[in-house]
Amino acid sequence: MSNPEEVYTQPLGLDVGTSRIVVARTVGKKFQYEAQLNAFITLPYSRLAEDLLRREGVFHQVSNDELVVAGDDAERFAEIFHAETRRPMKDGVLNPQEPYALEVVTRIVGKLLGKASTDHQKVFFSIPSPTIGRDGGIRYHRESIRQILTELGYQGTPIEEGLAVVFGEMGASNYSGIGISCGSGLCNVCLAVLSVPVISFSVFKAGDFIDSQSAMVVGEMATRLRVMKEQTFRFNGMTADRMHNALVVHYDQVIENLVQALRESISAAQKLPKLTHSVPLVLAGGTAMPDGFVEHFSNALRANELPVKLSEVRVAAEPLNSTARGALIAALS
DSSP states (O other), rough: OOOTTTTOOOOOOEEEEEEEEEEEEETTTTEEEEESOOOOOEOOOOHHHHHHHTTTOOOOEEEEEEEEEEHHHHHHHHHHTTTOOOEEEEEEEEOTTTHHHHHHHHHHHHHHHHOOOTTTEEEEEEEOOTTTOOOOHHHHHHHHHHHHHHHHTTEEEEEEEHHHHHHHGGGGGOOOOOEEEEOOOOEEEEETTTTTEEEEEEESSSSHHHHHHHHHHHHHHHHHHHHHHHTTOOSSSSOOOOHHHHHHHHHHHHHHHHHHHHHHHHHHOSSOOOSSSEEEEESSGGOOOTTTTTHHHHHHHHHSOOOOOOOOOOOSTTTTTHHHHHHHHHHHO
């Protein structure tokens, strides 16, 4: 917040993503965002190591005779020790195979939000839409996040991620259109009319699929592919670089899978409202950020014509903050 002494009593938006956790606040008439990497790394416990971490202000805790370094600091330590970070979440929900999952997410959310300033201060938090081909997991995840917020003194309300993108990006079209959050664990999709979700689903192939599959074919760590994807990758065709080419191939696979699922889901809808006007389609999330992504996505749309007319296809101005922004707008409304 602009002034640490101020007590923030307004609603908040919280994006609980597989890769990042983002909180959105209003400061005057502007939105302000704060984020932490949703990851951690464990180190063997020693009193000396703990003292050093505390002295350096590293975000950590002691658990089961280990030092658990979480958030943005986890990536820094992973680079130092040439290790992979671990994630509390997988495929958009808390990872049932990760014993530290709930503990780490609780710590990161607490760091970003702090205690509620008023009784039952409102927080709208993102959850994934039902995933094609998967049952279960979402209910446990949703109620776990809600409990974390309750213990901090907040009143938590879930909002599906695709709908949050609609709220965050489509005020000019009366919250009608297709919002797609291309994240790490899932791609979440929502077709909404006047803010009411008509079709909502998610698909598995997303950023983590690109990283893991690309890493496997070139013999690299997935973390290195993720960093390259986020920092230097451009979706501009095949080159002489093997890692670049692996990313291109698997990005194309993710786009084709997403567009096909979108076309099939809209076509199969029993009672689709009659849309007299064309509507926007807005892409958000880190996976949608590379230059050239929207062009490849648009080409795939032309090859798989949708039963809905689109007025535009664009990437959100702030793809990493769009879901948190939409959750906040929903909370304020």
